[in-house]
Amino acid sequence: MKAVTDLKVDYDTAAWDGVISAQQKVVDQMKEDELKASAVIKLIEALPSADKVTVANKGQIEAAREAYKLLTDTQKELVDVTILEKAEEALKQAIEATPPFYTGKVAFKATKNGSTFTTTNKEIDFFVNDEGFKEIKISMGDVTEDFKTKVGNFTITEEIVNGTTYFRVITDKEYYASKTQTWRANADSVDTSIKGTVKFQATLTPYLSIESQQFYDWFTKK
Known part of the structure; x- marks a missing residue:
């Protein structure tokens, strides 16, 4: 073996x-x-x-x-x-959360019997001004649309008149919301019930509504 x-x-x-x-x-x-x-x-x-x-x-x-x-x-x-x-x-x-911010839908009805103009995707800036009041600015940018030609750029400024707080709107084109004509919403009538949307309600039916989560969060922050 x-x-x-x-x-x-x-x-x-x-x-x-x-x-x-x-x-x-x-x-x-x-x-x-x-x-x-x-x-x-x-x-x-x-x-x-x-x-x-x-x-x-x-x-x-x-x-x-x-x-x-x-x-x-x-x-x-x-x-x-x-x-x-x-x-x-x-x-x-x-x-x-970093500027510039842009809106969703913006709608503006200046008068009871007037037209409602809408636009979207517009640059929005919001801050507290030197007087300590809220101020909002919306710019149309380089576009061609009815909102720009009929309303144009606009600002919303918080103000106190005779002890009542208002938000006054001044536009570039809308006569009834200009430097010579007062279009404003009582602060108590501002509607923030829809998340992401701030609606400035004037007397009767005129209103201005702005969709923007960043603006909404800033505006409603206590």
Whole structure:
């Protein structure tokens, strides 16, 4: 009986080398995946926490997202994007809270029997002026439409007359809401019951309504 050490094992050298080569490729690919995923993880971990994200972080956050997009599906499985997603959501909110702001629908009916003019997507600025009163400005921009030709740019200014607080509207084009004609809404009649919309209701049916979440939040803030 031959000893085990005397036995000769025949094998296909080329086939065996092929197995070894394939295994090495798998190992090399795993190392490459880990390396590329690690680079993206470092970019994500370098992002500020959601409560500290500002518009200034926009480039950094976008770079991390783009780097993640370049990974293969296998490499993406190695990356936790929770921090990145929270940073992106915080950035979205920061951008929305940064001027310039734009309106949704704006509607103005200056007189009881007059026409109602509407427009959308107009730049809106709102602030407390030097006298301590709310002031709102809406600009038409470079457009051609009835609202611009019939109403034009306008301001809304808070004022107190004989102890009563009003919001006076002065437009560029509407005669009944001009510097020489008084169009105003009593502060007590301003309707903010629809979230995102502020409606200045004058006597009887005339009104001015403005859709803008940022303006609404500012106007209704106590």
